[in-house]
Amino acid sequence: MNEIQYVYDAGGNKKSVIVPIELWERTLQLRDPRPEPCNPQDYYGIYRDLIEDPKGVAEDLRKEWNRV
Structure with a gap:
């Protein structure tokens, strides 16, 4: 499987990732396309x-709110 690649800024902090298409498509398939509305x-x-x-x-x- 292809590896995920990280993109760093000049300070060495992770800023972005590059994800292989196969992994991205597989991730999209795991999500429910439309969640059912709350009843x-x-x-x-x-x-x-x-x-x-x-x-x-x-x-x-x-009675808590009607104190006299």
Whole structure:
């Protein structure tokens, strides 16, 4: 397989790389061309069974901000 070549600046710092075409094309094939959009319905109610009293939790949160 061909090797990756590094391009250095005058100070000896790596600035770029030269990648063989075969490796580049293989890398492009690994990526999913279009990721699926997020579906909120998949996550709706995810904590539904963990919170026993959601109304009580909501009321407690409201009391935090309604201090007199």
